[in-house]
Amino acid sequence: xxxxxxxxxxxxxxxxxxxxxxxxxxxxxxxxxxxxxxxxxxxxxxxxxxxxxxxxxxxxxxxxxxxxxxxxxxxxxxxxxxxxxxxxxxxxxxxxxxxxxxxxxxxxxxxxxxxxxxxx
Amino acid sequence: xxxxxxxxxxxxxxxxxxxxxxxxxxxxxxxxxxxxxxxxxxxxxxxxxxxxxxxxxxxxxxxxxxxxxxxxxxxxxxxxxxxxxxxxxxxxxxxxxxxxxxxxxxx
Numbered sequence: 185x186x187x188x189x190x191x192x193x194x195x196x197x198x199x200x201x202x203x204x205x206x207x208x209x210x211x212x213x214x215x216x217x218x219x220x221x222x223x224x225x226x227x228x229x230x231x232x233x234x235x236x237x238x239x240x241x242x243x244x245x246x247x248x249x250x251x252x253x254x255x256x257x258x259x260x261x262x263x264x265x266x267x268x269x270x271x272x273x274x275x276x277x278x279x280x281x282x283x284x285x286x287x288x289x290x291x292x293x294x295x296x297x298x299x300x301x302x303x304x
Numbered sequence: 305x306x307x308x309x310x311x312x313x314x315x316x317x318x319x320x321x322x323x324x325x326x327x328x329x330x331x332x333x334x335x336x337x338x339x340x341x342x343x344x345x346x347x348x349x350x351x352x353x354x355x356x357x358x359x360x361x362x363x364x365x366x367x368x369x370x371x372x373x374x375x376x377x378x379x380x381x382x383x384x385x386x387x388x389x390x391x392x393x394x395x396x397x398x399x400x401x402x403x404x405x406x407x408x409x410x411x
Contacts, residue, residue, distance in 0.1 A: 228403070229391055231399060231400035231401065234400075246399065266346075284353055285393055287353075288395070290336075290393060290400070291348070292353070292359065294348055294349070294350075295347075296347050
């Protein structure tokens with residue numbers, strides 16, 4: 185069974201940084217696009233970013249461009265999201281998801297999520 | 305950006321009912337439309353992709369259809385475990401966008 189386990193969430197002050205990780209197992213990680221989706225408390229789902237199989241192509245929602253960086257380490261079956269200049273409005277549960285093959289951005293398997301709280 | 309508008313925003317139904325949720329795209333997205341189910345405190349679960357293809361392991365009581373820019377998710381014979389929030393998502397173009405969600409409640 186595909187497994188995705190996020191970590192790295194927590195409380196951070198506005199303007200601060202946080203790095204999220206997603207450990208993948210039980211599938212060939214290097215063969216899939218991967219994506220991050222977030223959900224603010226009590227709100228809907230928002231796509232954040234995705235990355236292709238070798239990390240050469242990355243896409244972001246406008247609200248995080250220049251602040252967030254998605255990356256992956258295929259040797260470690262790991263996906264990351266470096267978040268800088270965090271804002272209160274970035275407070276959300278962040279999910280990593282495997283993109284359904286051969287697509288780039290719709291998830292077929294999702295992790296359980298990690299909560300990021302941006303507050304002073 | 306492509307706007308995805310779901311209707312209704314909330315829906316009350318009884319066990320055994322058949323319900324339909326609609327998602328309208330603000331422009332053409334071919335059939336690049338997915339449906340997800342989310343229960344409180346849990347991650348979204350994939351139900352349907354490519355507008356009408358059933359995710360492996362999802363019961364056939366869930367079905368999807370498309371007509372132009374209108375998409376529907378139909379759930380037949382509602383069971384207690386089906387009461388949740390449902391989201392549509394377009395993956396035709398960036399930015400990828402979701403509908404606002406439809407909360408399905410027990411009547």
